Amino acid sequence: xxxxxxxxxxxxxxxxxxxxxxxxxxxxxxxxxxxxxxxxxxxxxxxxxxxxxxxxxxxxxxxxxxxxxxxxxxxxxxxxxxxxxxxxxxxxxxxxxxxxxxxxxxxxxxxxxxxxxxxxxxxxxxxxxxxxxxxxxxxxxxxxxxxxxxxxxxxxxxxxxxxxxxxxxxxxxxxxxxxxxxxxxxxxxxxxxxxxxxxxxxxxxxxxxxxxxxxxxxxxxxxxxxxxxxxxxxxxxxxxxxxxxxxxxxxxxxxxxxxxxxxxxxxxxxxxxxxxxxxxxxxxxxxxxxxxxxxxxxxxxxxxxxxxxxxxxxxxxxxxxxxxxxxxxxxxxxxxxxxxxxxxxxxxxxxxxxxxxxxxxxxxxxxxxxxxxxxxxxxxxxxxxxxxxxxxxxxxxxxxxxxxxxxxxxxxxxxxxxxxxxxxxxxxxxxxxxxxxxxxxxxxxxxxxxxxxxxxxxxxxxxxxxxxxxxxxxxxxxxxxxxxxxxxxxxxxxxxxxxxxxxxxxxxxxxxxxxxxxxxxxxxxxxxxxxxxxxxxxxxxxxxxxxxxxxxxxxxxxxxxxxxxx
Amino acid sequence: xxxxxxxxxxxxxxxxxxxxxxxxxxxxxxxxxxxxxxxxxxxxxxxxxxxxxxxxxxxxxxxxxxxxxxxxxxxxxxxxxxxxxxxxxxxxxxxxxxxxxxxxxxxxxxxxxxxxxxxxxxxxxxxxxxxxxxxxxxxxxxx
Numbered sequence: 001x002x003x004x005x006x007x008x009x010x011x012x013x014x015x016x017x018x019x020x021x022x023x024x025x026x027x028x029x030x031x032x033x034x035x036x037x038x039x040x041x042x043x044x045x046x047x048x049x050x051x052x053x054x055x056x057x058x059x060x061x062x063x064x065x066x067x068x069x070x071x072x073x074x075x076x077x078x079x080x081x082x083x084x085x086x087x088x089x090x091x092x093x094x095x096x097x098x099x100x101x102x103x104x105x106x107x108x109x110x111x112x113x114x115x116x117x118x119x120x121x122x123x124x125x126x127x128x129x130x131x132x133x134x135x136x137x138x139x140x141x142x143x144x145x146x147x148x149x150x151x152x153x154x155x156x157x158x159x160x161x162x163x164x165x166x167x168x169x170x171x172x173x174x175x176x177x178x179x180x181x182x183x184x185x186x187x188x189x190x191x192x193x194x195x196x197x198x199x200x201x202x203x204x205x206x207x208x209x210x211x212x213x214x215x216x217x218x219x220x221x222x223x224x225x226x227x228x229x230x231x232x233x234x235x236x237x238x239x240x241x242x243x244x245x246x247x248x249x250x251x252x253x254x255x256x257x258x259x260x261x262x263x264x265x266x267x268x269x270x271x272x273x274x275x276x277x278x279x280x281x282x283x284x285x286x287x288x289x290x291x292x293x294x295x296x297x298x299x300x301x302x303x304x305x306x307x308x309x310x311x312x313x314x315x316x317x318x319x320x321x322x323x324x325x326x327x328x329x330x331x332x333x334x335x336x337x338x339x340x341x342x343x344x345x346x347x348x349x350x351x352x353x354x355x356x357x358x359x360x361x362x363x364x365x366x367x368x369x370x371x372x373x374x375x376x377x378x379x380x381x382x383x384x385x386x387x388x389x390x391x392x393x394x395x396x397x398x399x400x401x402x403x404x405x406x407x408x409x410x411x412x413x414x415x416x417x418x419x420x421x422x423x424x425x426x427x428x429x430x431x432x433x434x435x436x437x438x439x440x441x442x443x444x445x446x447x448x449x450x451x452x453x454x455x456x457x458x459x460x461x462x463x464x465x466x467x468x469x470x471x472x473x474x475x476x477x478x479x480x481x482x483x484x485x486x487x488x489x490x491x492x493x494x495x496x497x498x499x500x501x502x503x504x505x506x507x508x509x510x511x512x513x514x515x516x517x518x519x520x521x522x523x524x525x526x527x528x529x530x531x532x533x534x535x536x537x538x539x540x541x542x543x544x545x546x547x548x549x550x551x552x553x554x555x556x557x558x559x560x561x562x563x564x565x566x
Numbered sequence: 567x568x569x570x571x572x573x574x575x576x577x578x579x580x581x582x583x584x585x586x587x588x589x590x591x592x593x594x595x596x597x598x599x600x601x602x603x604x605x606x607x608x609x610x611x612x613x614x615x616x617x618x619x620x621x622x623x624x625x626x627x628x629x630x631x632x633x634x635x636x637x638x639x640x641x642x643x644x645x646x647x648x649x650x651x652x653x654x655x656x657x658x659x660x661x662x663x664x665x666x667x668x669x670x671x672x673x674x675x676x677x678x679x680x681x682x683x684x685x686x687x688x689x690x691x692x693x694x695x696x697x698x699x700x701x702x703x704x705x706x707x708x709x
Contacts, residue, residue: 336664340632343661347682347689348578354686355585374578495635508575508600508634 008069013183014176018114019071025110026066026078030059051088055081075114079123082107087130095138095145096131096153104131104157105164112168124165131157204228212306217290217299218263222247225299231306235278259302262287266300281308337502341385341513345378352378381513385503388515392502395444395522402552405442407435407482411470414449418457425457427466435472436480438548444523445548449484451516452544456486458511461539475547483545490540496533524548568701571624572598573605573641574659575633579682583628583659586693592701597624602636605629606644609651623654623709626700629676631660631667639670646675653707655700 007023010016037052058081065074082103089100104127111123131154138149207215207228214229227242242250247260262274266287274285284307290299356371411431415422422429438445453468460466469485491499491506498504500521505514524531524546535542570587574580580598587594599605607613608621615621627645631638638658645651655677660667663681671679680696683689 336662337632339664340661343682343684344576344579346684347661348576348582350684350686351582351689352578354690355582357686374581378578505634509577 007066008071010069010071014179015071018075019066022066022071022075022078022114023063026059026063026074029078029081030056030063033059051085055085072119076119079107079111079114082110083123083127083130087134090134091137091143093144095143095147096135096149096157097138097145097147101131101157104161108161108165109168112165112172117169117173120165120169124161127161128154128158131161210303212309214304216242216302216304218247218267218302219299220267222260222263224250229304231304234281234306263300263302266302267297269297275307281306282311283307334502338389341503342382345382345385348378349375384513385515388513388519392515392519392522395519395526400441400443402440403442404437404439405445406437407445407472407480407548408433410438410442410445411435411449413446414453417446417450418453421454421457425460425466427457427460427468429453429468429470432469432471435482436550438480439551440527440548441523444527448520448523448546451520452484455516455544456484456488456542459486459488459542461487461489473545479547480550481545481547483543485541485543487541490538491533491535491542492537493535496535499533500531520546567593567595569622569624570594570596570701571605571608571627572596573600573602573627573629573633573638574598575600575630579630582689583693586690587697589690590694590697592697594697594701597621600634602633602638602641605633605641606636609645610648625655625706626696626704627654627656628659628696629656631658631662631671639667639674642671642674642676655704655706657696657700659696 007016007019010019033052033056037049037056040049040052058077062074062077062081065071065077086100086103086107089103090096090098093100107127108124111120115123134143135149135151135154135157137143138145138147138153140149204226207226208230210229212231214231214235215226216224217226219225223246224242224244227237227239232239232242237251247256247263250256262272262285265272266289269289269291270287271289272287274287276283276285284305286301286303286305288301288303289297290301292298352371352374356368356375359365359367359371408431415429415431449470453470456468457466464487467487469483471483471485473481473483475481495506499506500517502518503514504518505512521531528549529547531544531546533542533544572580572583574583577600580600584596584598587596597608599608605627608615609627611618611621629638629641633641638660642656642658645654645656652675656675657678657680658671658676659680659682661682668679678700680692683692
């Protein structure tokens with residue numbers, strides 16, 4: 001029901017506003033007209049009562065027109081009523097000199113608010129015409145006016161009302177313009193705000209989705225303006241825990257103090273990058289000052305990129321390259337050694353073959369014997385070298401699947417293989433009980449012990465019986481270190497590295513090709529362990545130490561001492 | 567008396583060298599040591615070679631490169647750095663024809679670099695040339 005007595009709404013905001021004013025005016029006029037007619041009726045004045053009731057009727061028509069959305073017609077009806085009423089009052093009153101004439105000014109002001117410019121000019125023209133009519137009527141004495149009308153009256157009134165119309169129209173139009181301007185500004189502001197929201201939304205999405213990154217933006221108070229990114233959670237902080245809070249409130253003081261200097265530097269306009277470890281990860285920080293249109297640093301942005309994986313891959317690559325280079329160098333040394341050591345017996349064979357021929361011609365049988373022996377020894381040496389090389393090359397490929405074996409079993413097996421030589425040298429061998437279980441290729445592990453014990457027997461001091469001790473040192477890091485200790489001739493510290501080299505022999509006349517320790521080291525390295533010797537020098541005996549894994553470790557073919565413990 | 571210091575770890579090669587050099591009709595004295603340490607002991611007159619009468623300066627040193635204990639290149643370096651020894655000609659005589667060995671040897675001021683050849687005649691010819699050149703043609707520095 002209430003809807004009926006509401007002014008209609010139009011698409012155009014301006015029209016809606018005018019309709020509201022018109023509605024108010026109509027209701028006001030209706031109320032005044034009705035109450036005035038009641039008062040006049042009570043006073044027994046019939047003509048004014050009728051006139052007021054008629055006016056009320058016209059106002060009602062204007063209201064109905066308004067409710068049926070005929071806004072302009074409604075305004076014209078109301079203003080016409082005003083003009084007609086004023087003219088009637090002038091006619092029955094004192095003509096152009098009557099005070100009601102000033103009502104025209106009111107009509108003009110209302111008209112200037114409600115009408116468009118053309119209708120307004122038309123209305124003012126109508127008013128001036130009506131006044132002209134009144135002045136004419138007064139001049140001819142058709143009114144009850146006691147004054148004599150004259151054209152000057154019309155000019156005066158036309159001037160006053162014209163000026164009023166001009167001024168009120170000017171005011172009304174400037175009011176309209178300001179309102180339009182304000183509306184446009186408001187619209188522009190709203191559009192700007194929307195654009196800003198969209199932009200912020202976009203950069204938030206960007207920040208939240210940068211892979212492996214966290215984005216932090218701080219203002220000059222060191223307050224987090226933005227904190228986002230997939231990596232943020234990994235650091236134990238959340239967007240909510242940081243945004244809007246001060247640096248020293250949000251994160252522990254020690255950490256805050258660590259980063260404050262950098263943030264202040266960014267806020268002073270510096271732009272830089274730094275790699276900083278955090279817990280078990282490595283972050284690459286980009287520090288970027290955010291500068292506003294006037295060129296001042298407004299915020300400090302920190303873009304933290306988790307580069308742990310990248311660095312790890314890089315380190316791994318560098319390690320592999322170093323390993324490859326080392327292997328390459330090793331291979332080159334190997335080829336060099338092999339070519340040298342294989343060439344030597346060939347030169348010997350050819351040399352003594354030549355002499356054999358000469359000695360044969362000369363009939364020197366004694367020398368011939370020597371030549372043949374030399375040739376024979378060289379051929380045997382060549383065969384041994386080839387066998388050793390073959391053996392060495394096989395180590396890289398484990399002969400059997402690795403297994404857990406008690407180290408005592410390995411020692412036992414090795415000693416059984418050497419039983420003849422041990423007895424021959426009358427060596428005393430003591431083995432520690434309950435040594436750890438190791439993990440590896442059983443036959444190769446036996447080979448290690450066999451070679452080391454064999455070496456100890458070979459380089460014993462002829463003055464006393466060999467005394468060989470096999471045991472273990474428990475390393476704090478968990479990996480056991482085994483040892484084979486002898487009381488033999490010892491090794492000068494300057495040769496401690498050399499003895500492991502391929503075909504390297506300290507005594508050229510000793511038996512063997514000089515491959516034994518090379519094989520031992522290779523086996524241990526393939527198992528991920530390492531070997532070294534300790535000896536005070538000549539006559540002091542020697543102790544060979546080596547580590548072996550107790551559980552499966554990654555032992556690729558390319559493994560080297562880096563994976564060894566200790 | 568023409569003196570040669572032969573530094574050679576391979577006894578067979580040492581005998582071949584001694585025999586081929588000995589075929590000439592020179593009054594020849596060859597001192598054979600079989601590792602680098604002994605060579606330096608002889609030259610610096612240490613250990614078993616303290617007595618200068620027992621270790622006269624050789625007219626030429628025949629030096630193998632791959633030696634036990636002290637490597638041939640280290641022996642060469644030590645000789646060439648010693649004011650007493652550096653004028654003694656050092657002829658490197660080795661199985662190695664590796665480029666880096668040749669470069670390192672000359673860098674260490676070797677006087678000659680010879681690769682032990684395959685074949686009896688080649689070996690004999692080379693040793694004959696070495697003997698003729700370094701023992702009879704070459705003038706040694708006055709001590």
